[in-house]
Amino acid sequence: MELIQLDTHTWVVQGGANIGVIAYEGRCLIIDSGIDKDAGSAILKQVKKLGLAPTALLITHAHADHTGGAHHLVRQTGLNVYATRVEASVMASPLLEPLYLFGGAAPPKELQHKFFLAKPCLVGSILAGDEQVIDQIPLEALSLAGHSPEQVGVAFGDTLFVGDAFLTPDILDKHRIPFYTDIAAGLTTLDMLKQRVSSFAHIVAGHGEVYTSPARALQAIEYTAQCLENILEQTRAALVYGEGRPTSHILRAVADARGARITSLSQHALYTTTVQAALSALYARGEIHPLFEGNFLLWQRQK
Ligand SMILES: [Zn+2]
Structure with missing residues (x-):
């Protein structure tokens, strides 16, 4: 260290x-x-x-x-x-x-x-x-x-x-789907950081490089926010035809769209949390709703 x-x-x-x-x-x-x-x-x-x-x-x-x-x-x-x-x-x-x-x-x-x-x-x-x-x-x-x-x-x-x-771009690219429990709150946090970061000379994220320029930190913050927006959009796109789809299908669609490969229980658990956070955010906005068919929980886009 x-x-x-x-x-x-x-x-x-x-x-x-x-x-x-x-x-x-x-x-x-x-x-x-x-x-x-x-x-x-x-x-x-x-x-x-x-x-x-x-x-x-x-x-x-x-x-x-x-x-x-x-x-x-x-x-x-x-x-x-x-x-x-x-x-x-x-x-x-x-x-x-x-x-x-x-x-x-x-x-x-x-x-x-x-x-x-x-x-x-x-x-x-x-x-x-x-x-x-x-x-x-x-x-x-x-x-x-x-x-x-x-x-x-x-x-x-x-x-x-x-x-x-926020995560540094290289870490985000490696993880493909970053771990988030609340995407709406995450976006609010990133908006606040965008406003405030210019008044600091040193910005220390939890992993990776220490930023000594607000401009570079701002880039990473914007990259993280864009990644969250993309995950929301990829979740919407998984439901584009208006058919109800189970969470596992939506996870597969988002993972495919982001070039992620799920090969372990731990990766599956982390990615599932983020996709569920995306579903929760879209449901709270009234964009999607849950329905139950044949003992499936399906998510459907609001008409
Ligand atoms: Zn953490």
């Missing part, structure tokens, strides 16, 4: 997931914790190298690649953990992540590896997502719902940490 200084008070530890560090008047806030104990101890090593003692950990969202190191960080340092309510629930009961990915049923073993199942970690302070001070550090918490139900970001000075609110 590589430590990069962004500003007088901010750093990023670059690894599988990017970790933020804010040090301010004797306090030290870590943002996200990596995927496992090794990531947690690597972060700790880097922070100690700076002569800092971490006092708090803020989790942007409870995906195992961002929370897996939290258990170790708390054990080693006793730091206080901050997260929003839904994300805190998943951290306290990590089985919830594979459980929701499998529609609430007992998840198969393929959904119980460390990419989906972190070690439990109790959150000491529940965030509303609009805080102006966390761990005595003046900053701004930002609600960034969409990729996860209650994801939050942090603005501090001229640095913005956004979790997985």
